Amino acid sequence: MTYTDHTDSGAVRDIPGEGDEGSTMISDNSAGVQDATDEELARLYRDLAALDLHPLWNITGELLTETPRPKAVPWLWNGAQLRALGERAIDLVPVERGGERRVLSLGNPGLGGRPYAVGTLWGAIQCLGPRETAPAHRHSPGAIRFVLAGSGVWTTVDGDACDMHPGDLILTPSMHWHDHTNGGTESMVWFDGLDLPMIEALDGVFFEEYPEFAQPQPADRNVSEAAHAAHPGRFRTGAVTDELDPRSSRLLVYRWTDTDAELTRLAAEADQAPVSIEFTNPESGASVLPTLSCSMHRVPAGRATEPRQQTGNAIWVVFRGEGHSVIGGQRFDWAPGDMFVVPSWVPVEHHAATPTDLFRLTDAPVLRALGIYRERALDDPQPVTGTFTARAVAGDDQAVPTTVPVGEAR
Numbered sequence: 001m002t003y004t005d006h007t008d009s010g011a012v013r014d015i016p017g018e019g020d021e022g023s024t025m026i027s028d029n030s031a032g033v034q035d036a037t038d039e040e041l042a043r044l045y046r047d048l049a050a051l052d053l054h055p056l057w058n059i060t061g062e063l064l065t066e067t068p069r070p071k072a073v074p075w076l077w078n079g080a081q082l083r084a085l086g087e088r089a090i091d092l093v094p095v096e097r098g099g100e101r102r103v104l105s106l107g108n109p110g111l112g113g114r115p116y117a118v119g120t121l122w123g124a125i126q127c128l129g130p131r132e133t134a135p136a137h138r139h140s141p142g143a144i145r146f147v148l149a150g151s152g153v154w155t156t157v158d159g160d161a162c163d164m165h166p167g168d169l170i171l172t173p174s175m176h177w178h179d180h181t182n183g184g185t186e187s188m189v190w191f192d193g194l195d196l197p198m199i200e201a202l203d204g205v206f207f208e209e210y211p212e213f214a215q216p217q218p219a220d221r222n223v224s225e226a227a228h229a230a231h232p233g234r235f236r237t238g239a240v241t242d243e244l245d246p247r248s249s250r251l252l253v254y255r256w257t258d259t260d261a262e263l264t265r266l267a268a269e270a271d272q273a274p275v276s277i278e279f280t281n282p283e284s285g286a287s288v289l290p291t292l293s294c295s296m297h298r299v300p301a302g303r304a305t306e307p308r309q310q311t312g313n314a315i316w317v318v319f320r321g322e323g324h325s326v327i328g329g330q331r332f333d334w335a336p337g338d339m340f341v342v343p344s345w346v347p348v349e350h351h352a353a354t355p356t357d358l359f360r361l362t363d364a365p366v367l368r369a370l371g372i373y374r375e376r377a378l379d380d381p382q383p384v385t386g387t388f389t390a391r392a393v394a395g396d397d398q399a400v401p402t403t404v405p406v407g408e409a410r
Contacts, residue, residue, distance in 0.1 A: 068311060070343035072118040073110035074327040078390040079318065079337020083149075085393070086127035086189055095134050097209070102127050102134070103192060106315075106339060114197075118313035118341045120363045122194040125339075128153055128182045136179035136210030141196040142248065142289045143178075145170040146317060146359050147256075148191060148337060152184015154221070156214070157252050161221040164188065167256025167319060169279055169359075171288055173248030175206070179214045191317045191339065193361040195291040224252040231282035235262050239278045239295060244369050245286035254279050254288075263298040263357070274299045274350075287365040295360045299323070299352035307349035307378040314342045314362045321356025325349065329385040338390075345374075347382055 048055060056063075086104060095102050105124040106117040117123035126145070128134060136156070145155060146169050153164045158176045172178040182188060199205050220226075228234070228251035235258075259277070266275040278295040279288050287293040299305060299321070307326070316325070317339050324333045328346045342348045350358065367373035 068343075068345040070119055070313065070346070071110050071112075072108040072116075072313065072341065072343045074330060074332070074340070074342060074346060074388070075106075075108055075110075075117075076332045076334065076338060076340035076388055076390050077106055078392065079148075079335065079339065081390070081392055082125045082339070083189060083337060086125055087187065090127050090129040090187055095128070095132050097135055097213070100135060100137060106341070108341060110343075116197045117315050117339075118197075118343055120195065120198040120201075120313050120366075121315055121341075121361060122192070122196040123315040123339060123341070123361070124192040125189055126180075126192045127187060127189050128180055129187045130182055130185050132182045133214050134180040135213050136177055136215050138175050138177045138208050138210070140174050140204055140206040141194045141199045142174045142291055143172040143192060143194045144289070144292060144294055144361065145172070146191040146193070146294075146319075146361075148189050148317075148319070150184075150186055150188025150190075152186065153180060153182045153188040155180050156217070157224075159215060159218055160223045160252060161218055162225070162253040163222060164190065164253075165256060167259065169254040169259075169288075169294055171249060171252045173289055176248075177210055177215055179210070181214065191359070193292065193294075193315060195289075195363065195366075198291060198363060198366065222253065224250055225255075227251075228282050229253075229255070229258070233282040233285055234280060235259075236278045236280045236285065237266060238276060239364070240280060240285065240287050240293065241368075243280075243284055243286040244290075244365065245281055245284040246290050247281070247284070248290065249279075249281035249283075249288045251282055259296055263296060267298055267300065272300045272303070274303055274305045274352075289365070290369075291363060291366050293360075293362045293364040295362075297350070297358040297360060299350055299356040299358070301352055301354050301356075304351040304381070305349050307347050307380070307382055308375060309345050309347045309378065310362075310364075310375040311344050311373055312363045312367045313344050314348075314360055316340050316342065317359040317361075319357045319359050321352055321354045321358075323350065323352040323354070323356055325351070326382045326384055329382050331384045331387040333387070347378055349381060 089102050103124045103126045105115040107115050108117055147164050147166050149166055154161045155170050157172050157178045162170050262277055276297040318334045318336050322335045324331050327342055327348045332340055
């Protein structure tokens with residue numbers, strides 16, 4: 001057995017362990033190690049391991065990296081494949097207590113089989129068939145829903161029935177009761193985003209089932225919208241940079257009609273350059289949830305965003321348009337319904353072939369609250385070193401349908 005010693009000077013040496021021949025003297029004063037025999041060092045490492053101790057001098061380079069080294073990798077999931085598999089699940093898998101939701105979670109190949117899109121964010125597609133109800137529950141992870149296609153569905157959040165339409169953003173803050181009901185005759189699909197991996201890492205996950213299968217349907221619907229949607233502070237041009245609020249937004253639904261109008265106004269003022277808005281808590285100007293930032297980005301045809309690096313993880317959902325993104329030097333082509341991820345500090349830029357609207361979910365509020373958020377623009381576009389090919393279900397024509405329109409009802 002050998003041990004690798006990483007010194008502060010960057011030198012690497014192998015230290016013979018148990019079963020290795022010889023007992024030569026080794027000197028490494030730069031790491032604070034006095035002259036010692038191989039046998040003495042091997043005994044030291046054995047004794048440290050027996051007490052579950054780790055010598056920092058061997059792992060400094062792994063722990064204190066020059067820049068973030070996320071385990072998640074840039075990845076893209078094809079929207080047509082997601083939609084087709086969701087429709088098959090509607091036919092085959094009931095929504096009931098125990099399973100709770102018909103959800104297909106995005107699993108990043110870099111995370112060793114964990115059902116997470118990136119290290120701190122859960123991303124998924126949720127599907128609800130005609131006349132179905134997903135049962136009521138609540139949990140400490142906060143969640144958002146961004147509707148892709150369908151009609152006739154509402155999410156009831158702590159008694160407020162919020163109607164859902166393509167392009168709408170619906171919040172289900174931490175420990176708020178919520179269920180989903182499809183009162184229509186067609187299926188609906190939406191993007192689910194949660195801070196579940198982050199809350200799990202903090203050992204803070206709680207979950208409760210509602211006493212009944214679903215919450216009572218209220219006499220009045222969209223109550224939070226009626227009370228708060230007229231507030232001018234529900235959008236922020238660009239992104240929130242300073243405001244922090246431990247409270248979630250009391251406005252639970254942000255309508256696509258309002259989002260589209262604001263993006264159209266900004267694009268006209270910017271001479272059709274790329275523009276973006278962040279959805280905000282109308283009362284404080286902070287991000288909509290204490291742990292999650294939601295934003296919409298409009299890129300005109302033939303235009304591109306500047307390449308940027310940002311700490312924190314991001315999930316992007318293509319609501320409208322076609323084009324490609326360059327993520328860490330790799331080209332990712334996308335179309336409506338596609339979902340892709342940009343891990344922390346990996347540079348990204350977006351190029352639109354047609355008029356494009358991109359939804360983004362990030363963990364930026366947490367990094368800003370901790371004082372470790374950073375971002376910077378790159379001087380030049382990234383050179384493209386390869387092109388990503390999304391995975392597809394082989395040999396199953398049902399999983400490769402013609403393009404399903406996103407942003408409109410089926």
